[in-house]
Amino acid sequence: MSDETRLAGRIRAEIDAGGPMTFERFMELVLYDPLDGYYATRADRPTRQGDFLTAPELHPIFGHVLSRQLGEMWERLGRPAGFTVREYGAGAGTLMLTVMAGLAVDGSPLHHVLRYEPVEASPRGLAELVERWAAAGLADRIVTDGPAGLGPRGELPASGGSGRLTGVVIANEFLDALPVHRVARRGAELLELYVVAADSGADALRGAGTERGAAGDAGGFAWQEGPPSTPALAERLASVGVELADGQEAEVCLGLDHWTSEVADLLVRGFVIVLDYGHPAAELYRSTRRRGTVMAYRDHVAYDDPLAEPGRRDVTAHVDFTTVAGGLEAGGLSVLGLTSQAEFLLGAGLEELFAARRGDPATDLAAYFELRGSILRLLDPRALGGFRVLVAGRGVAVEPTLRGLSRVRSSLS
Numbered sequence: 556m557s558d559e560t561r562l563a564g565r566i567r568a569e570i571d572a573g574g575p576m577t578f579e580r581f582m583e584l585v586l587y588d589p590l591d592g593y594y595a596t597r598a599d600r601p602t603r604q605g606d607f608l609t610a611p612e613l614h615p616i617f618g619h620v621l622s623r624q625l626g627e628m629w630e631r632l633g634r635p636a637g638f639t640v641r642e643y644g645a646g647a648g649t650l651m652l653t654v655m656a657g658l659a660v661d662g663s664p665l666h667h668v669l670r671y672e673p674v675e676a677s678p679r680g681l682a683e684l685v686e687r688w689a690a691a692g693l694a695d696r697i698v699t700d701g702p703a704g705l706g707p708r709g710e711l712p713a714s715g716g717s718g719r720l721t722g723v724v725i726a727n728e729f730l731d732a733l734p735v736h737r738v739a740r741r742g743a744e745l746l747e748l749y750v751v752a753a754d755s756g757a758d759a760l761r762g763a764g765t766e767r768g769a770a771g772d773a774g775g776f777a778w779q780e781g782p783p784s785t786p787a788l789a790e791r792l793a794s795v796g797v798e799l800a801d802g803q804e805a806e807v808c809l810g811l812d813h814w815t816s817e818v819a820d821l822l823v824r825g826f827v828i829v830l831d832y833g834h835p836a837a838e839l840y841r842s843t844r845r846r847g848t849v850m851a852y853r854d855h856v857a858y859d860d861p862l863a864e865p866g867r868r869d870v871t872a873h874v875d876f877t878t879v880a881g882g883l884e885a886g887g888l889s890v891l892g893l894t895s896q897a898e899f900l901l902g903a904g905l906e907e908l909f910a911a912r913r914g915d916p917a918t919d920l921a922a923y924f925e926l927r928g929s930i931l932r933l934l935d936p937r938a939l940g941g942f943r944v945l946v947a948g949r950g951v952a953v954e955p956t957l958r959g960l961s962r963v964r965s966s967l968s
Contacts, residue, residue, distance in 0.1 A: 562591035562866040566776070567752050575749030577784050578849075578861075579809070581776075582734035585865040587676055593866055594677045609728050610830075610896070610939050611650035614929035616908055617900070618653025622661070624903045624959045625654060628723055628826050629665045631951055638668050639698075639722035641821070643814075644729030645673030648684035652691060671697050672720070719823045726814075727830045730879065731871040733810040737847065738788055739780060740799035745789050746780045748804065750862060753777040776862040785809075795836035795877045805840055805847045806872040812882055819886020824950035827883060830896060832942050833874025835967045848873035876945055880967055888947040892960035893967055897940030900933060903959040 566584055570576050586593045610617040629638055642651055651671050658666035671688070675681040681699065688697045737748035753775040783789060788807050792799065799805055818827055833839065839848070851858040851868040861870045880890045894902075909930055912918050918926070934940040946960060956963075 562588060563776075565591075566750075566865060570750070570752055575751050575779050575781060578737040578748060578750055579734040581750045581865075582861070582870050585868075585870060586732060586734070588866065589678075591866045593869055594680070596866065609646075609650075610933060610942075611653055611727070613932060613939070614926060615653040615656060616905070616912070616926065616929065617933060618650055619657030619660070619908055620900050620903050620905050621650070622654040622657030622663070622665075623908075624828075624899075624957065625669075625723060626658065626661070626663050626665050627958055628951075631957075632721065632825060634664075635721050636668055637670070637721060638665065639670045639672055639720040641672040641674065641720060641722070641724045643674045643724070643726040644732065645675045645684060646680060648673060648687055650725070650727055652687065652693075655691070655693060655696075669696065670722075673697065673699055719821055721822075721824045723825050724818050724822055724827045725830075726828070729831070730808075730811065730814065730829065730874045731831050731833065732869075733808050733814065735806040735808045735810075735849065735872045736784070736788055737778075737804060737806055737849065738783065738792075738799070739804040740801055741780070742801060745783060745792075745799070747783045747788065749779045749781055750776050751779045776865075778862075791878070792840070794881070795840075795875065797836055797840040799840065800842035800845075803840075803842060803845055805844070806849055808872065808875060808878070811875065811878045815879060815882025816886060819883060819888060819949075822888070822949055825948065826891075826951065827888065827945075827947040829874075829876075829879060829945040830899075830942055831874045833876050834943070835893075836875050836877035839873055839875050839877075874943070876943055877967055879945060880947070883947045888949045889953070890967070891946045891948050891953065891957065892963045893943060893945045894960055894963045895936065895940060896942035896944050897934040897936060898962040899944040899959045900940075902961040905930065905933070 562584065565588075566576070566581065569580075569584075584592065587595070589595055625640065629635070632638070640651060640654075642648075645651070648671075651673075655666060655669070658669070671693075673681065673684055675684060685694075685697060685699065688694055739746050739748055787809055791807050791809065792805075846859070849861050849870065849872040851861045851863065851870050853864065853868040858868065861868075876893060880893070884890060909926065912926055913923060932938045932940075944959065946957065
């Protein structure tokens with residue numbers, strides 16, 4: 556039996572035993588199942604050979620820019636000797652490796668004091684991350700007690716570290732992978748979209764999961780509407796001032812509350828940087844967005860059927876930045892700004908670094924074109940440049956404005 560069929564079979568068995576499954580639970584299993592989930596079985600997922608490409612994997616200049624922003628934050632905190640960067644969804648550790656390389660190139664003293672706490676769900680991924688840092692001569696900078704499992708709402712708790720910290724918490728393309736509930740408004744009623752077996756005989760909607768033999772011998776999956784599994788879904792929409800239009804479908808990520816609460820409890824003094832694709836609530840839930848934002852990715856191709864090929868595709872949904880900001884503020888942090896990734900990178904020094912690399916004799920023609928192409932993608936509002944960057948802080952001076960927020964044009968309204 557293939558891994559794909561094995562996971563689909565277990566999902567089907569859980570549905571048979573307990574009835575229709577929330578999409579939050581389905582997404583938790585297909586992404587984080589310790590045996591057959593997407594993050595447990597794909598080590599090369601964020602690469603050119605994998606299923607998608609994140610900014611750190613695109614080009615090291617992304618990490619170099621971020622290193623300068625971290626350096627400014629360290630200075631703003633008074634250059635503490637204990638400065639920790641905690642990264643959620645660390646993957647292979649590429650982002651912080653390129654940050655450390657950037658600090659070394661710049662001769663920044665932060666390079667000598669920074670401690671790294673990665674949070675990664677995959678045991679194999681975390682082990683490979685530790686090996687990569689050791690190979691780079693940075694084994695003494697990394698702090699981890701092992702991989703973490705998902706909490707009851709799909710949140711990813713701490714995988715290790717020293718407890719409360721002074722420094723920076725980073726979540727780069729992490730929150731979009733927290734499991735979400737799917738809801739729909741029919742008339743005046745808010746319903747939830749559940750996952751059922753496609754051949755169960757239930758009153759299923761828009762049969763799904765059959766694309767390319769999605770669930771193998773176990774059969775596919777489909778949607779079924781029913782009463783909400785928790786009143787928290789309606790409460791969340793009300794809390795951000797959203798009323799869905801009749802016929803509109805959307806996602807609600809209750810795990811954001813747990814994550815922002817954890818971060819607020821963790822951070823004694825310092826900053827939070829969230830980089831992800833998403834929107835303020837008013838934009839995320841606008842009435843013209845009829846089918847929500849949940850998508851699946853494989854081999855750099857996007858699919859609108861998140862039920863197909865369980866465990867073989869990445870599944871994501873856009874981030875509600877209004878809820879993220881509100882959760883951090885409820886925990887005592889101040890939101891310092893929300894901007895696009897393009898604005899953030901330009902403010903933090905991307906143009907300066909590009910000019911320096913372009914003028915470097917070691918940058919040959921091939922390297923130049925690779926660098927130029929990567930920067931164009933990083934700045935393209937239809938690609939990585941359109942991602943949002945939210946920065947919050949606790950116990951830090953608001954003025955002067957951080958470099959990465961110096962070009963802010965976005966807002967949470």
